[in-house]
Amino acid sequence: MERLQKVIAHSGIASRRKSEELIVEGKVKVNGVIVKELGTKVGPNDTVEVEGIKVEREEKVYFLLYKPRGVISAVRDDKDRKVVTDFFPHIQERIYPVGRLDYDTSGLLVMTNDGEFSNLLTHPKYEIDKSYIAKIKGIPTRQELTKLQRGIKLEDGMTAPAKVKFISADRSKITCIVELTIREGRNRQVRRMFEALGFPVMKLRRERFGTLTLKGLNAGEARELTPHEVKQLRTLAQTGQFVTLYSKSKPI
Incomplete structure:
Protein backbone atom coordinates (compact mmCIF):
# COMPACT_ATOMS: atom_id res chain seq x y z
CA MET A 1 0.00 0.00 0.00
CA GLU A 2 1.26 3.49 -0.88
CA ARG A 3 0.05 6.98 -0.07
CA LEU A 4 -2.32 8.33 -2.70
CA GLN A 5 -0.33 11.52 -3.34
CA LYS A 6 2.82 9.48 -3.84
CA VAL A 7 1.14 7.26 -6.44
CA ILE A 8 -0.08 10.33 -8.34
CA ALA A 9 3.30 12.06 -8.18
CA HIS A 10 5.14 8.94 -9.25
CA SER A 11 2.93 8.64 -12.33
CA GLY A 12 4.22 12.02 -13.51
CA ILE A 13 0.84 13.76 -13.49
CA ALA A 14 1.87 16.30 -10.85
CA SER A 15 4.45 16.99 -8.16
CA ARG A 16 3.91 15.58 -4.65
CA ARG A 17 2.75 18.97 -3.34
CA LYS A 18 0.43 19.55 -6.30
CA SER A 19 -0.94 16.02 -5.90
CA GLU A 20 -1.87 16.84 -2.31
CA GLU A 21 -3.66 19.98 -3.45
CA LEU A 22 -5.62 18.01 -6.05
CA ILE A 23 -6.71 15.53 -3.38
CA VAL A 24 -7.85 18.23 -0.94
CA GLU A 25 -9.73 19.98 -3.75
CA GLY A 26 -11.73 16.81 -4.42
CA LYS A 27 -10.28 16.21 -7.88
CA VAL A 28 -9.10 12.68 -7.17
CA LYS A 29 -11.17 9.49 -7.17
CA VAL A 30 -10.27 6.05 -5.87
CA ASN A 31 -12.43 3.25 -7.30
CA GLY A 32 -14.95 5.86 -8.46
CA VAL A 33 -15.23 7.61 -5.08
CA ILE A 34 -13.87 11.12 -4.41
CA VAL A 35 -11.15 11.06 -1.76
CA LYS A 36 -10.00 14.17 0.14
CA GLU A 37 -7.94 12.58 2.93
CA LEU A 38 -4.17 12.96 2.46
CA GLY A 39 -3.47 9.88 4.56
CA THR A 40 -5.36 7.61 2.16
CA LYS A 41 -3.40 4.59 0.94
CA VAL A 42 -4.06 2.60 -2.21
CA GLY A 43 -2.99 -0.81 -3.41
CA PRO A 44 -2.02 -2.10 -6.86
CA ASN A 45 -5.60 -3.18 -7.63
CA ASP A 46 -7.19 0.20 -6.82
CA THR A 47 -8.20 2.49 -9.68
CA VAL A 48 -7.06 6.09 -9.25
CA GLU A 49 -8.36 8.98 -11.37
CA VAL A 50 -7.20 12.61 -11.38
CA GLU A 51 -9.69 15.04 -12.91
CA GLY A 52 -11.21 12.14 -14.84
CA ILE A 53 -7.90 10.81 -16.12
CA LYS A 54 -6.89 7.31 -15.00
CA VAL A 55 -3.48 7.08 -13.38
CA GLU A 56 -1.33 4.48 -15.11
CA ARG A 57 0.87 2.58 -12.70
Missing part, protein backbone atom coordinates in the same frame (compact mmCIF):
# COMPACT_ATOMS: atom_id res chain seq x y z
CA GLU A 58 4.42 1.80 -13.71
CA GLU A 59 5.59 -1.78 -13.63
CA LYS A 60 7.93 -2.24 -10.67
CA VAL A 61 11.57 -2.56 -11.72
CA TYR A 62 14.72 -3.31 -9.72
CA PHE A 63 18.36 -2.76 -10.69
CA LEU A 64 21.81 -3.09 -9.18
CA LEU A 65 24.28 -0.35 -10.11
CA TYR A 66 28.03 -0.31 -9.52
CA LYS A 67 28.27 3.42 -8.79
CA PRO A 68 31.62 4.97 -9.69
CA ARG A 69 33.28 7.64 -7.58
CA GLY A 70 32.38 11.19 -8.52
CA VAL A 71 28.68 10.49 -9.07
CA ILE A 72 25.74 11.87 -7.06
CA SER A 73 23.24 9.40 -5.57
CA ALA A 74 20.22 11.33 -6.82
CA VAL A 75 17.98 11.68 -9.86
CA ARG A 76 19.15 15.25 -10.55
CA ASP A 77 21.76 17.73 -9.35
CA ASP A 78 21.52 21.53 -9.30
CA LYS A 79 25.27 21.76 -10.02
CA ASP A 80 24.87 19.66 -13.17
CA ARG A 81 27.11 16.88 -11.86
CA LYS A 82 26.68 13.29 -13.03
CA VAL A 83 23.88 11.43 -11.19
CA VAL A 84 23.10 7.72 -10.87
CA THR A 85 20.10 7.85 -13.20
CA ASP A 86 22.44 8.90 -16.01
CA PHE A 87 23.47 5.23 -16.21
CA PHE A 88 19.91 4.22 -17.21
CA PRO A 89 19.17 6.28 -20.35
CA HIS A 90 16.90 3.64 -21.88
CA ILE A 91 14.79 2.95 -18.76
CA GLN A 92 11.38 4.60 -19.07
CA GLU A 93 10.33 4.03 -15.46
CA ARG A 94 11.05 6.83 -12.95
CA ILE A 95 13.66 5.00 -10.89
CA TYR A 96 15.62 6.41 -7.97
CA PRO A 97 18.36 5.14 -5.62
CA VAL A 98 17.60 3.14 -2.49
CA GLY A 99 19.51 5.10 0.13
CA ARG A 100 22.68 6.78 -1.06
CA LEU A 101 26.43 6.56 -1.41
CA ASP A 102 28.65 9.59 -0.94
CA TYR A 103 30.03 11.41 -3.96
CA ASP A 104 33.51 10.00 -3.31
CA THR A 105 32.30 6.48 -2.46
CA SER A 106 31.86 3.81 -5.10
CA GLY A 107 30.02 0.53 -5.00
CA LEU A 108 26.71 -1.24 -4.86
CA LEU A 109 23.53 0.80 -5.13
CA VAL A 110 20.00 -0.53 -5.64
CA MET A 111 17.74 1.41 -8.01
CA THR A 112 13.96 0.99 -8.18
CA ASN A 113 10.57 2.66 -8.57
CA ASP A 114 9.04 0.54 -5.79
CA GLY A 115 8.52 2.82 -2.78
CA GLU A 116 7.49 0.06 -0.38
CA PHE A 117 10.56 -2.00 -1.30
CA SER A 118 12.83 1.03 -0.92
CA ASN A 119 11.43 1.77 2.55
CA LEU A 120 11.89 -1.86 3.56
CA LEU A 121 15.58 -1.72 2.67
CA THR A 122 16.35 1.66 4.25
CA HIS A 123 14.16 1.92 7.37
CA PRO A 124 16.32 1.61 10.52
CA LYS A 125 14.11 -1.06 12.11
CA TYR A 126 14.78 -3.52 9.27
CA GLU A 127 18.59 -3.32 9.57
CA ILE A 128 19.86 -4.59 6.23
CA ASP A 129 23.61 -5.18 6.61
CA LYS A 130 26.10 -3.55 4.24
CA SER A 131 29.77 -4.38 3.69
CA TYR A 132 32.39 -1.79 2.74
CA ILE A 133 35.98 -2.17 1.62
CA ALA A 134 38.05 0.73 2.95
CA LYS A 135 41.60 1.74 2.15
CA ILE A 136 42.77 3.71 5.16
CA LYS A 137 45.84 5.71 6.10
CA GLY A 138 47.62 3.90 8.90
CA ILE A 139 47.53 0.36 10.23
CA PRO A 140 45.20 -0.18 13.21
CA THR A 141 45.97 -2.65 15.96
CA ARG A 142 43.74 -5.58 16.88
CA GLN A 143 42.51 -3.59 19.88
CA GLU A 144 41.54 -0.64 17.69
CA LEU A 145 39.63 -2.90 15.30
CA THR A 146 37.84 -4.38 18.29
CA LYS A 147 36.55 -0.90 19.12
CA LEU A 148 34.87 -0.84 15.70
CA GLN A 149 33.23 -4.17 16.47
CA ARG A 150 31.87 -2.95 19.79
CA GLY A 151 30.75 0.45 18.52
CA ILE A 152 32.34 3.87 18.16
CA LYS A 153 31.17 7.07 19.82
CA LEU A 154 30.41 9.68 17.15
CA GLU A 155 28.95 13.16 17.48
CA ASP A 156 25.48 11.71 16.81
CA GLY A 157 25.83 8.85 19.30
CA MET A 158 27.29 5.37 19.60
CA THR A 159 27.32 3.18 16.52
CA ALA A 160 25.86 -0.31 16.66
CA PRO A 161 28.19 -3.33 16.81
CA ALA A 162 29.88 -4.03 13.46
CA LYS A 163 31.83 -6.82 11.80
CA VAL A 164 35.46 -6.15 10.93
CA LYS A 165 37.86 -8.11 8.72
CA PHE A 166 41.48 -7.06 8.27
CA ILE A 167 42.42 -7.85 4.65
CA SER A 168 45.93 -6.58 3.95
CA ALA A 169 48.55 -3.97 4.81
CA ASP A 170 51.20 -2.06 2.88
CA ARG A 171 53.75 -1.24 5.56
CA SER A 172 55.97 0.72 3.18
CA LYS A 173 53.11 3.16 2.45
CA ILE A 174 51.57 2.76 5.92
CA THR A 175 48.12 1.93 4.54
CA CYS A 176 45.81 -1.04 4.83
CA ILE A 177 42.57 -2.55 3.52
CA VAL A 178 39.75 -3.33 5.96
CA GLU A 179 36.27 -4.71 5.38
CA LEU A 180 33.59 -3.25 7.65
CA THR A 181 30.03 -4.55 7.82
CA ILE A 182 27.38 -2.35 9.45
CA ARG A 183 23.61 -2.26 9.72
CA GLU A 184 23.07 1.44 10.18
CA GLY A 185 23.00 4.07 7.47
CA ARG A 186 24.14 7.33 9.02
CA ASN A 187 25.66 10.05 6.86
CA ARG A 188 29.29 9.18 5.99
CA GLN A 189 29.22 6.65 8.81
CA VAL A 190 32.06 4.35 7.72
CA ARG A 191 34.41 7.26 7.08
CA ARG A 192 33.55 8.81 10.44
CA MET A 193 34.08 5.53 12.30
CA PHE A 194 37.62 5.15 10.98
CA GLU A 195 38.38 8.84 11.45
CA ALA A 196 37.26 8.61 15.09
CA LEU A 197 40.12 6.14 15.60
CA GLY A 198 42.59 8.36 13.78
CA PHE A 199 42.61 6.51 10.45
CA PRO A 200 41.32 8.66 7.57
CA VAL A 201 39.69 6.80 4.67
CA MET A 202 41.50 7.20 1.37
CA LYS A 203 39.10 5.13 -0.76
CA LEU A 204 35.80 3.47 0.03
CA ARG A 205 33.62 0.98 -1.85
CA ARG A 206 30.36 -0.68 -0.83
CA GLU A 207 30.92 -4.30 -1.75
CA ARG A 208 27.70 -5.89 -0.51
CA PHE A 209 24.13 -4.93 0.31
CA GLY A 210 22.26 -7.75 2.05
CA THR A 211 22.61 -10.74 -0.27
CA LEU A 212 23.71 -8.67 -3.29
CA THR A 213 27.33 -8.29 -4.38
CA LEU A 214 29.21 -6.56 -7.20
CA LYS A 215 30.20 -9.86 -8.81
CA GLY A 216 30.42 -9.59 -12.60
CA LEU A 217 30.15 -5.79 -12.73
CA ASN A 218 32.64 -3.02 -13.39
CA ALA A 219 32.21 0.57 -12.24
CA GLY A 220 29.41 2.25 -14.18
CA GLU A 221 27.70 -1.02 -15.11
CA ALA A 222 24.26 -2.18 -13.98
CA ARG A 223 22.01 -5.21 -14.19
CA GLU A 224 18.42 -6.04 -13.39
CA LEU A 225 17.71 -7.92 -10.18
CA THR A 226 16.10 -11.33 -10.52
CA PRO A 227 12.72 -11.99 -8.83
CA HIS A 228 14.56 -14.36 -6.48
CA GLU A 229 17.01 -11.62 -5.44
CA VAL A 230 14.15 -9.20 -4.76
CA LYS A 231 12.41 -11.85 -2.65
CA GLN A 232 15.64 -12.59 -0.76
CA LEU A 233 16.07 -8.92 0.16
CA ARG A 234 12.48 -8.65 1.37
CA THR A 235 12.92 -11.76 3.52
CA LEU A 236 16.28 -10.58 4.87
CA ALA A 237 14.86 -7.22 5.92
CA GLN A 238 11.87 -8.80 7.64
CA THR A 239 13.88 -11.43 9.52
CA GLY A 240 16.76 -9.09 10.44
CA GLN A 241 19.49 -11.70 9.97
CA PHE A 242 23.14 -10.79 9.43
CA VAL A 243 24.51 -12.24 6.17
CA THR A 244 27.59 -14.23 7.14
CA LEU A 245 29.58 -13.95 3.91
CA TYR A 246 32.56 -11.86 3.02
CA SER A 247 33.19 -10.97 -0.58
CA LYS A 248 36.61 -11.40 -2.13
CA SER A 249 38.42 -8.10 -2.14
CA LYS A 250 39.38 -6.52 -5.46
CA PRO A 251 42.01 -3.77 -5.76
CA ILE A 252 40.61 -0.53 -4.40
Whole structure:
Protein backbone atom coordinates (compact mmCIF):
# COMPACT_ATOMS: atom_id res chain seq x y z
CA MET A 1 0.00 0.00 0.00
CA GLU A 2 1.26 3.49 -0.88
CA ARG A 3 0.05 6.98 -0.07
CA LEU A 4 -2.32 8.33 -2.70
CA GLN A 5 -0.33 11.52 -3.34
CA LYS A 6 2.82 9.48 -3.84
CA VAL A 7 1.14 7.26 -6.44
CA ILE A 8 -0.08 10.33 -8.34
CA ALA A 9 3.30 12.06 -8.18
CA HIS A 10 5.14 8.94 -9.25
CA SER A 11 2.93 8.64 -12.33
CA GLY A 12 4.22 12.02 -13.51
CA ILE A 13 0.84 13.76 -13.49
CA ALA A 14 1.87 16.30 -10.85
CA SER A 15 4.45 16.99 -8.16
CA ARG A 16 3.91 15.58 -4.65
CA ARG A 17 2.75 18.97 -3.34
CA LYS A 18 0.43 19.55 -6.30
CA SER A 19 -0.94 16.02 -5.90
CA GLU A 20 -1.87 16.84 -2.31
CA GLU A 21 -3.66 19.98 -3.45
CA LEU A 22 -5.62 18.01 -6.05
CA ILE A 23 -6.71 15.53 -3.38
CA VAL A 24 -7.85 18.23 -0.94
CA GLU A 25 -9.73 19.98 -3.75
CA GLY A 26 -11.73 16.81 -4.42
CA LYS A 27 -10.28 16.21 -7.88
CA VAL A 28 -9.10 12.68 -7.17
CA LYS A 29 -11.17 9.49 -7.17
CA VAL A 30 -10.27 6.05 -5.87
CA ASN A 31 -12.43 3.25 -7.30
CA GLY A 32 -14.95 5.86 -8.46
CA VAL A 33 -15.23 7.61 -5.08
CA ILE A 34 -13.87 11.12 -4.41
CA VAL A 35 -11.15 11.06 -1.76
CA LYS A 36 -10.00 14.17 0.14
CA GLU A 37 -7.94 12.58 2.93
CA LEU A 38 -4.17 12.96 2.46
CA GLY A 39 -3.47 9.88 4.56
CA THR A 40 -5.36 7.61 2.16
CA LYS A 41 -3.40 4.59 0.94
CA VAL A 42 -4.06 2.60 -2.21
CA GLY A 43 -2.99 -0.81 -3.41
CA PRO A 44 -2.02 -2.10 -6.86
CA ASN A 45 -5.60 -3.18 -7.63
CA ASP A 46 -7.19 0.20 -6.82
CA THR A 47 -8.20 2.49 -9.68
CA VAL A 48 -7.06 6.09 -9.25
CA GLU A 49 -8.36 8.98 -11.37
CA VAL A 50 -7.20 12.61 -11.38
CA GLU A 51 -9.69 15.04 -12.91
CA GLY A 52 -11.21 12.14 -14.84
CA ILE A 53 -7.90 10.81 -16.12
CA LYS A 54 -6.89 7.31 -15.00
CA VAL A 55 -3.48 7.08 -13.38
CA GLU A 56 -1.33 4.48 -15.11
CA ARG A 57 0.87 2.58 -12.70
CA GLU A 58 4.42 1.80 -13.71
CA GLU A 59 5.59 -1.78 -13.63
CA LYS A 60 7.93 -2.24 -10.67
CA VAL A 61 11.57 -2.56 -11.72
CA TYR A 62 14.72 -3.31 -9.72
CA PHE A 63 18.36 -2.76 -10.69
CA LEU A 64 21.81 -3.09 -9.18
CA LEU A 65 24.28 -0.35 -10.11
CA TYR A 66 28.03 -0.31 -9.52
CA LYS A 67 28.27 3.42 -8.79
CA PRO A 68 31.62 4.97 -9.69
CA ARG A 69 33.28 7.64 -7.58
CA GLY A 70 32.38 11.19 -8.52
CA VAL A 71 28.68 10.49 -9.07
CA ILE A 72 25.74 11.87 -7.06
CA SER A 73 23.24 9.40 -5.57
CA ALA A 74 20.22 11.33 -6.82
CA VAL A 75 17.98 11.68 -9.86
CA ARG A 76 19.15 15.25 -10.55
CA ASP A 77 21.76 17.73 -9.35
CA ASP A 78 21.52 21.53 -9.30
CA LYS A 79 25.27 21.76 -10.02
CA ASP A 80 24.87 19.66 -13.17
CA ARG A 81 27.11 16.88 -11.86
CA LYS A 82 26.68 13.29 -13.03
CA VAL A 83 23.88 11.43 -11.19
CA VAL A 84 23.10 7.72 -10.87
CA THR A 85 20.10 7.85 -13.20
CA ASP A 86 22.44 8.90 -16.01
CA PHE A 87 23.47 5.23 -16.21
CA PHE A 88 19.91 4.22 -17.21
CA PRO A 89 19.17 6.28 -20.35
CA HIS A 90 16.90 3.64 -21.88
CA ILE A 91 14.79 2.95 -18.76
CA GLN A 92 11.38 4.60 -19.07
CA GLU A 93 10.33 4.03 -15.46
CA ARG A 94 11.05 6.83 -12.95
CA ILE A 95 13.66 5.00 -10.89
CA TYR A 96 15.62 6.41 -7.97
CA PRO A 97 18.36 5.14 -5.62
CA VAL A 98 17.60 3.14 -2.49
CA GLY A 99 19.51 5.10 0.13
CA ARG A 100 22.68 6.78 -1.06
CA LEU A 101 26.43 6.56 -1.41
CA ASP A 102 28.65 9.59 -0.94
CA TYR A 103 30.03 11.41 -3.96
CA ASP A 104 33.51 10.00 -3.31
CA THR A 105 32.30 6.48 -2.46
CA SER A 106 31.86 3.81 -5.10
CA GLY A 107 30.02 0.53 -5.00
CA LEU A 108 26.71 -1.24 -4.86
CA LEU A 109 23.53 0.80 -5.13
CA VAL A 110 20.00 -0.53 -5.64
CA MET A 111 17.74 1.41 -8.01
CA THR A 112 13.96 0.99 -8.18
CA ASN A 113 10.57 2.66 -8.57
CA ASP A 114 9.04 0.54 -5.79
CA GLY A 115 8.52 2.82 -2.78
CA GLU A 116 7.49 0.06 -0.38
CA PHE A 117 10.56 -2.00 -1.30
CA SER A 118 12.83 1.03 -0.92
CA ASN A 119 11.43 1.77 2.55
CA LEU A 120 11.89 -1.86 3.56
CA LEU A 121 15.58 -1.72 2.67
CA THR A 122 16.35 1.66 4.25
CA HIS A 123 14.16 1.92 7.37
CA PRO A 124 16.32 1.61 10.52
CA LYS A 125 14.11 -1.06 12.11
CA TYR A 126 14.78 -3.52 9.27
CA GLU A 127 18.59 -3.32 9.57
CA ILE A 128 19.86 -4.59 6.23
CA ASP A 129 23.61 -5.18 6.61
CA LYS A 130 26.10 -3.55 4.24
CA SER A 131 29.77 -4.38 3.69
CA TYR A 132 32.39 -1.79 2.74
CA ILE A 133 35.98 -2.17 1.62
CA ALA A 134 38.05 0.73 2.95
CA LYS A 135 41.60 1.74 2.15
CA ILE A 136 42.77 3.71 5.16
CA LYS A 137 45.84 5.71 6.10
CA GLY A 138 47.62 3.90 8.90
CA ILE A 139 47.53 0.36 10.23
CA PRO A 140 45.20 -0.18 13.21
CA THR A 141 45.97 -2.65 15.96
CA ARG A 142 43.74 -5.58 16.88
CA GLN A 143 42.51 -3.59 19.88
CA GLU A 144 41.54 -0.64 17.69
CA LEU A 145 39.63 -2.90 15.30
CA THR A 146 37.84 -4.38 18.29
CA LYS A 147 36.55 -0.90 19.12
CA LEU A 148 34.87 -0.84 15.70
CA GLN A 149 33.23 -4.17 16.47
CA ARG A 150 31.87 -2.95 19.79
CA GLY A 151 30.75 0.45 18.52
CA ILE A 152 32.34 3.87 18.16
CA LYS A 153 31.17 7.07 19.82
CA LEU A 154 30.41 9.68 17.15
CA GLU A 155 28.95 13.16 17.48
CA ASP A 156 25.48 11.71 16.81
CA GLY A 157 25.83 8.85 19.30
CA MET A 158 27.29 5.37 19.60
CA THR A 159 27.32 3.18 16.52
CA ALA A 160 25.86 -0.31 16.66
CA PRO A 161 28.19 -3.33 16.81
CA ALA A 162 29.88 -4.03 13.46
CA LYS A 163 31.83 -6.82 11.80
CA VAL A 164 35.46 -6.15 10.93
CA LYS A 165 37.86 -8.11 8.72
CA PHE A 166 41.48 -7.06 8.27
CA ILE A 167 42.42 -7.85 4.65
CA SER A 168 45.93 -6.58 3.95
CA ALA A 169 48.55 -3.97 4.81
CA ASP A 170 51.20 -2.06 2.88
CA ARG A 171 53.75 -1.24 5.56
CA SER A 172 55.97 0.72 3.18
CA LYS A 173 53.11 3.16 2.45
CA ILE A 174 51.57 2.76 5.92
CA THR A 175 48.12 1.93 4.54
CA CYS A 176 45.81 -1.04 4.83
CA ILE A 177 42.57 -2.55 3.52
CA VAL A 178 39.75 -3.33 5.96
CA GLU A 179 36.27 -4.71 5.38
CA LEU A 180 33.59 -3.25 7.65
CA THR A 181 30.03 -4.55 7.82
CA ILE A 182 27.38 -2.35 9.45
CA ARG A 183 23.61 -2.26 9.72
CA GLU A 184 23.07 1.44 10.18
CA GLY A 185 23.00 4.07 7.47
CA ARG A 186 24.14 7.33 9.02
CA ASN A 187 25.66 10.05 6.86
CA ARG A 188 29.29 9.18 5.99
CA GLN A 189 29.22 6.65 8.81
CA VAL A 190 32.06 4.35 7.72
CA ARG A 191 34.41 7.26 7.08
CA ARG A 192 33.55 8.81 10.44
CA MET A 193 34.08 5.53 12.30
CA PHE A 194 37.62 5.15 10.98
CA GLU A 195 38.38 8.84 11.45
CA ALA A 196 37.26 8.61 15.09
CA LEU A 197 40.12 6.14 15.60
CA GLY A 198 42.59 8.36 13.78
CA PHE A 199 42.61 6.51 10.45
CA PRO A 200 41.32 8.66 7.57
CA VAL A 201 39.69 6.80 4.67
CA MET A 202 41.50 7.20 1.37
CA LYS A 203 39.10 5.13 -0.76
CA LEU A 204 35.80 3.47 0.03
CA ARG A 205 33.62 0.98 -1.85
CA ARG A 206 30.36 -0.68 -0.83
CA GLU A 207 30.92 -4.30 -1.75
CA ARG A 208 27.70 -5.89 -0.51
CA PHE A 209 24.13 -4.93 0.31
CA GLY A 210 22.26 -7.75 2.05
CA THR A 211 22.61 -10.74 -0.27
CA LEU A 212 23.71 -8.67 -3.29
CA THR A 213 27.33 -8.29 -4.38
CA LEU A 214 29.21 -6.56 -7.20
CA LYS A 215 30.20 -9.86 -8.81
CA GLY A 216 30.42 -9.59 -12.60
CA LEU A 217 30.15 -5.79 -12.73
CA ASN A 218 32.64 -3.02 -13.39
CA ALA A 219 32.21 0.57 -12.24
CA GLY A 220 29.41 2.25 -14.18
CA GLU A 221 27.70 -1.02 -15.11
CA ALA A 222 24.26 -2.18 -13.98
CA ARG A 223 22.01 -5.21 -14.19
CA GLU A 224 18.42 -6.04 -13.39
CA LEU A 225 17.71 -7.92 -10.18
CA THR A 226 16.10 -11.33 -10.52
CA PRO A 227 12.72 -11.99 -8.83
CA HIS A 228 14.56 -14.36 -6.48
CA GLU A 229 17.01 -11.62 -5.44
CA VAL A 230 14.15 -9.20 -4.76
CA LYS A 231 12.41 -11.85 -2.65
CA GLN A 232 15.64 -12.59 -0.76
CA LEU A 233 16.07 -8.92 0.16
CA ARG A 234 12.48 -8.65 1.37
CA THR A 235 12.92 -11.76 3.52
CA LEU A 236 16.28 -10.58 4.87
CA ALA A 237 14.86 -7.22 5.92
CA GLN A 238 11.87 -8.80 7.64
CA THR A 239 13.88 -11.43 9.52
CA GLY A 240 16.76 -9.09 10.44
CA GLN A 241 19.49 -11.70 9.97
CA PHE A 242 23.14 -10.79 9.43
CA VAL A 243 24.51 -12.24 6.17
CA THR A 244 27.59 -14.23 7.14
CA LEU A 245 29.58 -13.95 3.91
CA TYR A 246 32.56 -11.86 3.02
CA SER A 247 33.19 -10.97 -0.58
CA LYS A 248 36.61 -11.40 -2.13
CA SER A 249 38.42 -8.10 -2.14
CA LYS A 250 39.38 -6.52 -5.46
CA PRO A 251 42.01 -3.77 -5.76
CA ILE A 252 40.61 -0.53 -4.40
